[in-house]
Amino acid sequence: MCIDCGCSTQAQPDQHQHEPRTVRIEEDLLAKNNRLAVGNRQLFAAKQLLVLNLVSSPGSGKTSILERTLTDLQGELNFSVLEGDQQTANDADRIAATGVPVKQINTGAGCHLDAHMVGHGIESFNLVETDILMIENVGNLVCPASFDLGEDHKVAVLSITEGEDKPLKYPLMFQAADLMLINKIDLLPHLDFDLEQCKAFARQVNPQIQIIEMSCHSGAGMQQWYDWLVQEANRKRN
Amino acid sequence: MCIDCGCSTQAQPDQHQHEPRTVRIEEDLLAKNNRLAVGNRQLFAAKQLLVLNLVSSPGSGKTSILERTLTDLQGELNFSVLEGDQQTANDADRIAATGVPVKQINTGAGCHLDAHMVGHGIESFNLVETDILMIENVGNLVCPASFDLGEDHKVAVLSITEGEDKPLKYPLMFQAADLMLINKIDLLPHLDFDLEQCKAFARQVNPQIQIIEMSCHSGAGMQQWYDWLVQEANRKRN
Numbered sequence: 001m002c003i004d005c006g007c008s009t010q011a012q013p014d015q016h017q018h019e020p021r022t023v024r025i026e027e028d029l030l031a032k033n034n035r036l037a038v039g040n041r042q043l044f045a046a047k048q049l050l051v052l053n054l055v056s057s058p059g060s061g062k063t064s065i066l067e068r069t070l071t072d073l074q075g076e077l078n079f080s081v082l083e084g085d086q087q088t089a090n091d092a093d094r095i096a097a098t099g100v101p102v103k104q105i106n107t108g109a110g111c112h113l114d115a116h117m118v119g120h121g122i123e124s125f126n127l128v129e130t131d132i133l134m135i136e137n138v139g140n141l142v143c144p145a146s147f148d149l150g151e152d153h154k155v156a157v158l159s160i161t162e163g164e165d166k167p168l169k170y171p172l173m174f175q176a177a178d179l180m181l182i183n184k185i186d187l188l189p190h191l192d193f194d195l196e197q198c199k200a201f202a203r204q205v206n207p208q209i210q211i212i213e214m215s216c217h218s219g220a221g222m223q224q225w226y227d228w229l230v231q232e233a234n235r236k237r238n
Numbered sequence: 239m240c241i242d243c244g245c246s247t248q249a250q251p252d253q254h255q256h257e258p259r260t261v262r263i264e265e266d267l268l269a270k271n272n273r274l275a276v277g278n279r280q281l282f283a284a285k286q287l288l289v290l291n292l293v294s295s296p297g298s299g300k301t302s303i304l305e306r307t308l309t310d311l312q313g314e315l316n317f318s319v320l321e322g323d324q325q326t327a328n329d330a331d332r333i334a335a336t337g338v339p340v341k342q343i344n345t346g347a348g349c350h351l352d353a354h355m356v357g358h359g360i361e362s363f364n365l366v367e368t369d370i371l372m373i374e375n376v377g378n379l380v381c382p383a384s385f386d387l388g389e390d391h392k393v394a395v396l397s398i399t400e401g402e403d404k405p406l407k408y409p410l411m412f413q414a415a416d417l418m419l420i421n422k423i424d425l426l427p428h429l430d431f432d433l434e435q436c437k438a439f440a441r442q443v444n445p446q447i448q449i450i451e452m453s454c455h456s457g458a459g460m461q462q463w464y465d466w467l468v469q470e471a472n473r474k475r476n
Contacts, residue, residue, distance in 0.1 A: 057296045058379050058408060059400025086380065088406050109410060111349065111380035139407070140380050141296050142324065142349035161399035161422070162297025168326050169377070170296060172347060184399070190428050 033147050036115035040150025047127040050229075050236040051135065053113075053149050055173060056157035057166070058139030061183045061216055063091045065157065065225075066134055068216045070098040073226060077233060080125040082135045084113040091136060101125055112143040115150055131233045141166065145173040152236065153178040160184050160191060164198040171205040179210045181225065186215040271385055274353035278388025285365040288467075288474040289373065291351075291387050293411060294395035295404070296377030299421045299454055301329045303395065303463075304372055306454045308336040311464060315471060318363040320373045322351040329374060339363055350381040353388055369471045379404065383411040390474065391416040398422050398429060402436040409443040417448045419463065424453040 044051050054062045063083075070079055081102040083091040092104035103121050105113060118135060125133070135151060137144040145154075156177035158166055161184060167174040174180065180202050182195065195213065202209050212228065214221030282289050292300045301321075308317055319340040321329040330342035341359050343351060356373060363371070373389060375382040383392075394415035396404055399422060405412040412418065418440050420433065433451065440447050450466065452459030 057377065057400075058404055059295060059397075085407050087409050088403070090403055090407065109384065111378070138380065139295065140349070140378055142347075142376065142378050143381065146347065159297075159399065161397065161425075162295075165326070165328055166296055169323050169328065171325050187399075187425070187428060190425060 030146060033115050036119055037148035037150040040115050040119055043127075044133070044150055044152075047130070048237045049127055049130055049133055050233045051133045051149075051151040053135045053137055053144070053151035053154045054157060055137045055141070055144045055154055055177065056139060057141050057159075057162055060139070060157045060159040060162065062136050062139070062157050063094055065181065065183065065214075065216045066136060067094055067098060068219075068222065069226070069229070070095065070100045072222065073229070074099070077131045077229065078129055080122070080127070080130045080133050082113075082118060082121045082133065084117075084136060084138045086110070086138060101130075107138055111138060111140050112147050113137050113149060114147050118149045131237075132229065141170040141173050145170075145176045152232065155179045155181060157181045157183050158198070158202075160187060160193045160195070160198070164194050164201060167198070167202040167205050174202055174209065175206045177206070177209060179212065179228065182211065182213045184215055184217065185213050185220060186218040268384060271353050274357055275386035275388040278353050278357055281365075282371070282388055282390075285368070286475045287365055287368055287371055288471045289371045289387075289389040291373045291375060291382070291389035291392045292395060293375045293379070293382045293392055293415065294377060295379050295397075295400055298377070298395045298397040298400065300374050300377070300395050301332055303419065303421065303452075303454045304374060305332055305336060306457075306460065307464070307467070308333065308338045310460065311467070312337070315369045315467065316367055318360070318365070318368045318371050320351075320356060320359045320371065322355075322374060322376045324348070324376060339368075345376055349376060349378050350385050351375050351387060352385050356387045369475075370467065379408040379411050383408075383414045390470070393417045393419060395419045395421050396436070396440075398425060398431045398433070398436070402432050402439060405436070405440040405443050412440055412447065413444045415444070415447060417450065417466065420449065420451045422453055422455065423451050423458060424456040 056062050079100045081095045081100055083102060083104045084107060085091055086107050089104045092102045095102040105117050105121050135149060154177040156173055158180060199211050212221055212224045214225055294300050317338045319333045319338055321340060321342045323329055324345050327342045330340045333340040343355050343359050373387060392415040394411055396418060437449055450459055450462050452463055
């Protein structure tokens with residue numbers, strides 16, 4: 001008998017960790033978030049704005065990908081960027097150096113951006129002149145999967161130093177994503193990483209997921225990512 | 239005016255993301271967790287058991303460090319291992335192959351282990367014959383920082399592929415940790431990573447943090463980690 005929730009633990013002790021009360025609270029928070037995400041999505045549609053929610057583990061290279069993308073596509077597409085981190089304005093400073101409008105959101109103890117933060121974060125942007133809003137979420141393969149920000153697509157970045165099995169171990173994120181960027185492929189010669197296995201694992205949890213292999217260090221695969229961005233921005237405009 | 243919480247957003251729109259109601263819920267959950275963690279800690283003390291809570295980003299090498307540690311210290315120290323992941327028993331299977339008692343906890347949508355899961359997770363272990371209980375948390379640099387499991391120390395693993403600035407961007411975790419393992423230093427020649435800067439950042443958020451540089455691939459620094467384990471296990475026994 002568990003002293004905490006009164007359950008019988010003989011059968012499968014670790015199967016009852018979510019008590020009814022905890023689940024209810026989670027649903028309340030998500031329902032509220034989803035309501036605000038609908039509002040964001042309506043605003044983004046009215047502005048014909050493509051919105052991408054970049055999600056990943058800490059250190060997978062989201063900010064570096066953004067830096068290179070914003071620089072390489074200067075003059076071709078207009079971007080605005082929302083940066084999410086627990087602390088520091090490091091990422092916003094890096095983005096600001098490219099000349100693109102950026103706003104940093106510090107979540108403090110929070111583990112994800114939510115639709116409310118995004119709704120306010122974009123208030124200073126000129127959305128009419130923006131083609132693509134990039135939202136770099138807090139580095140976290142778990143919680144951001146559950147929070148709709150009103151984006152068109154979640155883009156999951158996986159660096160090859162993290163191992164092939166992450167799509168299986170964090171399936172909700174890879175199910176929620178429409179595109180997976182496999183980053184840091186310039187390190188392939190130095191690692192024991194099976195690229196085909198990783199892609200198979202991703203498709204196992206999400207058969208529809210699109211995959212681009214890239215290195216924002218060497219530049220490999222970046223053009224494929226840019227083509228995808230242009231295509232999706234055009235689709236949103238029409 | 240924010241339609242959601244009624245706040246005025248003119249001043250700092252992103253500073254009001256935590257509404258009173260949300261904060262109260264979080265405090266409720268943490269208070270309950272802390273109460274259960276006290277119970278775990280009393281049990282661990284009675285058994286003179288050293289308990290370590292391994293925390294990190296996904297893919298930093300926690301499981302590989304454990305595999306090598308359990309194998310190398312076989313006959314010297316007795317371990318039991320709790321494995322936390324959203325999905326799969328991959329990690330438990332890898333640990334089981336070393337012959338050490340292991341239990342996998344799948345958190346489903348959950349982003350961290352809590353004291354309740356740990357309290358039940360250890361029910362099948364022979365704690366009297368265990369010197370060190372290793373708890374490998376869900377790969378997440380945010381949420382596990384807030385949840386006391388009753389452990390003696392949080393051990394934060396940071397792989398050098400993640401970048402030097404992670405202690406600044408995820409300060410709660412590095413403040414909560416007593417030891418930081420900087421892993422994958424065999425990749426230093428292939429990366430633009432400043433080891434001294436990383437250590438300085440960690441000490442900036444936590445001046446007391448101990449730091450060991452290692453590579454469980456090459457074996458560099460592993461002995462220093464083993465010496466630390468033996469010392470801490472002895473301290474717990476006396």
